[in-house]
Amino acid sequence: MAEGIKDKVAIIGMGCTKFGERFDAGPQDLIVESFMECLADAGIDKKDIQAAWWGVHMPDISVGRGATTLGLTLKLPFIPITRVENFCATGSEALRGAVYAVASGAYDICLALGMEKLKDTGYGGLPLGGGFGYKMPLISSNLTAPGGFAMMATKYFSKYNLNPQDGKMMLAKVSAKSHKNGVLSPKAHLRKEVTVEQIINAPIIAWPLGLFDCCGVSDGAAAAIVCRADMAKKFRPDPIYVKSLQIAVSSGEEMMYTKWDGAHVEPAYRAGIAAYKEAGIKNPREEVSMAEVHDCFSITEAVTMEDLQFSPRGKVKEDIDAGRFNLDGAQPIQPDGGLKCFGHPIGASGLRMMYEMYKQLQGKADKRQLKDPRIGLTHNMGGFPSMNIVSVCIVGK
């Protein structure tokens, strides 16, 4: 009988680079920057790391495939390293590899490191290119990331009878909140407050989403060192324990069958249920103190609040209007500014989110520090609302 991983693994060290348009830094610079902070934070020696999981989503524009980049860059001494990739959950997938390996009893100490170097493409937005195979462009639409998520906004507005003005206002508040938090995050890419008026009047990227409904495109890396829970306190007095780390993947039902409503992300709902069950959470709205969710677009964050059961279906607008998710609200979301302000170097994002939960739980989040958070949640969603992978990770003291 499988036991799951609850409280079997602790995070004892983390590192995160400054995110942004790091035109001056190559992929190896970012890897080293996040790793050195992580190693120092854990207070261990490099040779104590027994295995590593390395996440990069688009290696073809940065470091190439395989796991050798991590070994060669960090001069890791012939240890097992696995490169993982799972769309935008790549960073969380790297963490999952390390956490599950320790939970299995195979290793005592493992490393998870994710990096993405996006700003070498020469253009804005994510490169889609051949990421979906040679056939995709022949059979699908001229799809971009904002377009894919804009279709969820269109459908959400339509399903819940929001006119475009009210719908855009709801989404503007999501982004305004994150921008406000981002100002307090020294490592964020975009650190500027933006008003809802500016957001609503910004140029349209993919109707109904405007410029400020979209997260930034950045370079960055983040890392975590995890160990057996029973040995964690040897390294530090305040380790953070993993309560659950679940992933759910689309079955094709959403895209090819006609039952899906287009206004929610089914794998997010399913991954949430699985993660809450393992972590022993009965009422996510009350029990989850804070979360970093995958706000690649404002609509994604709004819908995720419903998928993760923080808000009832179709009612997230009420919670947004009431300020529930603000830094001083009942359930702060994106305390560090989220993807909105950090941008989304894909391989790094999941670990960057965890970095904020880790610092918050340790009481080291400086000006963003929340009052006594107990349970933190990270959520990644990769792909498109119609076909995707979603990770939900729950951590606590």
Add this chain to the structure above:
Amino acid sequence: MVGIKSYGAHIPRFRLDRNIMQLALLFLGFAPLRGEKAVANWDEDSITMAVAAALDCLKGEKSGKVDGLYFATTTPTYSLRQNAGIISAALDLNTNVRTADFSDSTKSGTAAMLAAGDAIAAGSLESCLVCASDCRVSKVGSNGDYTYGDGAAAFLLGKEDIIASIEGSYSTSHDFADRRRLAGERLEHMWEERFIRDAGYMKFIPEAVAGLVKKYNLNIKEFSKVIYACAFSAAHSTLGKTLGLAPEQVQDPLLNNVGDTGVAQPLMMLVAALEEAKPGDKIMVVSFGQGCDSFYLTVTENIAKMKDKRGVKQNLANKAQLGSYDKYLAFRKQIPAEVGIRGEEMVFTSFSIISRDNRELYGMVGAKCKQCGTPSYPLKRICPNPDCGAVDQMEPYRFADKKGIIFTYTSDFLAACIDPPASYGFIDYEGGGRSLVDFTDCDPNTLKVGMPVEMSFRIKYSDEKRAAVNYGWKAMPIVS
């Protein structure tokens, strides 16, 4: 008796006002041309327009019975890889179909018609679809630039249930180099307009008409309509007088509202004539190229059955102004336009995939589960219905001919597109199934969830490095 069983036409939705052209081109000189011309959308070419006309023609017909497909154009997309084969794939015709391209002359549309008629008369084909389509590009400010329009016509020929019988034909050939393009050239060269008029149209058309009249002992007065190709408005009316036609016998050459559609012109005129025809009417058709083909038809009682055709009439009514000559130049790749570095990123075109999945990609054939009846696209081996999940219980199911409604959509300014924003969305098809497709021929501001759409065969993107124009099906709002 051999004749026409059905007809169809396509005129691109965009029209370009010749006054707008004149304003942009005044520096090159004054061109006394009026009206507007139909211009293909950026994702249209001769092949896609032929498919649109063929779909109009085959509406209500049994496409499974078609055993010949002849395609006529002077602007083939491929000079190696049969263009008719792509049209056949888009129409999802049987593979045991005789396909051929007729090219190099604006009279090749009538040549295809006569060849199809002869094959049927000889008993080697039962029914043959003839498509004629042109999308010509000329030097900026040239006569062709102003006069040429884009369009297509299609006819289904056969022996049974014919709406007009083909009674007889007469052809001439003259090595008359009015317009030329060397193999591999994109823009054509035109000889002096007055020469083409006087030594070409004025000479060859009367010759072809006289030849036909004499061969079959006809009287020109017995024709309710005489169709003759002509690129020039004034010459077209003069010809009517020369031929001794009463004004009502002269079929409008569509020059002021569509333009000279080359290969398609006489056949689009024939569609327009049939739209107004009564049983017993006699119609003469004369094309013009390096010489002429002439033939004549007698309309039958079945003409009354030709309903629901877009034909020329409905296509003329469905229009939107392009409003910009610059946009026309960009659409036709006459000027290089910046679509962003994103637009330079090109996924490798694999012809093994296009070959293997040809029915799926070009025919838009998906699957229908034999166990639960769920239609799905793209083709999959396992039923997507979560309550079914049957394996290998799929039968082919065509989506291209299904109407649908918009489930959700966006208009995307980030996507690389020559005519931003790129609009696309999920379509829920009548009878079931859902897929993500590009939209075309639509005004982004009018899109709505629940809006009815139909499918159109279009260019998705060109991969010039690999000599590939990649086609697929897009959704467009249903007009009327």
